[in-house]
Amino acid sequence: xxxxxxxxxxxxxxxxxxxxxxxxxxxxxxxxxxxxxxxxxxxxxxxxxxxxxxxxxxxxxxxxxxxxxxxxxxxxxxxxxxxxxxxxxxxxxxxxxxxxxxxxxxxxxxxxxxxxxxxxxxxxxxx
Amino acid sequence: xxxxxxxxxxxxxxxxxxxxxxxxxxxxxxxxxxxxxxxxxxxxxxxxxxxxxxxxxxxxxxxxxxxxxxxxxxxxxxxxxxxxxxxxxxxxxxxxxxxxxxxxxxxxxxxxxxxxxxxxxxxxxxxxxxxxxxxxxxxxxxxxxxxxxxxxxxxxxxxxxxxxxxxxxxxx
Numbered sequence: 182x183x184x185x186x187x188x189x190x191x192x193x194x195x196x197x198x199x200x201x202x203x204x205x206x207x208x209x210x211x212x213x214x215x216x217x218x219x220x221x222x223x224x225x226x227x228x229x230x231x232x233x234x235x236x237x238x239x240x241x242x243x244x245x246x247x248x249x250x251x252x253x254x255x256x257x258x259x260x261x262x263x264x265x266x267x268x269x270x271x272x273x274x275x276x277x278x279x280x281x282x283x284x285x286x287x288x289x290x291x292x293x294x295x296x297x298x299x300x301x302x303x304x305x306x307x308x
Numbered sequence: 309x310x311x312x313x314x315x316x317x318x319x320x321x322x323x324x325x326x327x328x329x330x331x332x333x334x335x336x337x338x339x340x341x342x343x344x345x346x347x348x349x350x351x352x353x354x355x356x357x358x359x360x361x362x363x364x365x366x367x368x369x370x371x372x373x374x375x376x377x378x379x380x381x382x383x384x385x386x387x388x389x390x391x392x393x394x395x396x397x398x399x400x401x402x403x404x405x406x407x408x409x410x411x412x413x414x415x416x417x418x419x420x421x422x423x424x425x426x427x428x429x430x431x432x433x434x435x436x437x438x439x440x441x442x443x444x445x446x447x448x449x450x451x452x453x454x455x456x457x458x459x460x461x462x463x464x465x466x467x468x469x470x471x472x473x474x475x476x477x478x479x480x
Contacts, residue, residue, distance in 0.1 A: 194331050194335075195327050195330075195331055215330075215356055215360070216327065217327060217360060217363060217364065248352075248353070248356075250353075250356055250357065250360065250444075251357060251427075251443035251444050251447050252360070252443075254431055254443065255431050258431055258432075283345045283346075283349070284349055285346070286346075286349065286350070286353070286451060289424075293424060293427070293428055296428075297428050297431070297432070
């Protein structure tokens with residue numbers, strides 16, 4: 182299974198960085214996410230995660246967003262619910278959310294995600 | 309037309325709200341010296357949401373040569389001593405007047421906890437392939453801690469929205 186990589190591009194700042202690494206079992210979403218067609222962007226990522234668990238049973242999933250819009254919120258919930266489902270099936274999953282220290286509003290949103298998706302998220306404040 | 313007021317104008321734009329335009333407006337705000345970091349963050353986030361509201365929901369569309377289309381409208385950001393004010397105006401379909409009126413009034417009637425619950429409910433009820441869950445206005449009300457101000461003009465088939473972002477937010 183191939184890694185899924187998208188390097189953030191300055192001229193397309195509304196698409197996040199994607200680094201889904203099959204070999205290390207570490208996934209990272211980074212930078213900003215405020216595209217209009219969030220479903221089209223995130224569906225292949227969800228498909229990759231589903232495929233990943235056909236081969237492996239351990240995953241570290243890391244959110245390193247500096248900003249995401251409300252359209253992205255739904256897709257975040259979808260990812261969290263998928264991870265929760267895979268965890269319930271016996272897989273070993275860790276979710277980390279790196280929060281910008283100057284954005285307390287994001288912490289509130291992550292707490293809402295955590296409650297809604299019923300999955301533990303490790304919240305890490307970064308300077 | 310949006311009326312100019314005594315407030316100091318920061319930026320005004322009229323045209324299609326492509327992602328590139330939305331992104332440029334956001335970068336402009338990020339580059340604007342704003343002392344309170346939370347105020348700058350909430351201004352940026354509110355701006356992106358209202359701009360994308362025009363992009364997605366304006367009844368007036370610009371169709372580009374490549375077939376892509378984008379909502380057309382107006383946006384201005386002003387400041388006075390206490391607030392940044394984002395005002396947008398765009399055309400809407402007459403059939404959406406009542407729905408939008410009820411929706412905006414509902415948001416203004418809810419307290420912070422109720423807004424959080426409504427936001428999560430709307431996310432939950434959003435169909436997968438939908439690009440927006442009409443969450444933007446709820447999110448803005450949650451962020452800014454202010455009521456949204458709106459005007460629906462049936463004669464002009466237009467929707468005008470004003471979002472006030474405090475220039476100073478105490479730590480919540």
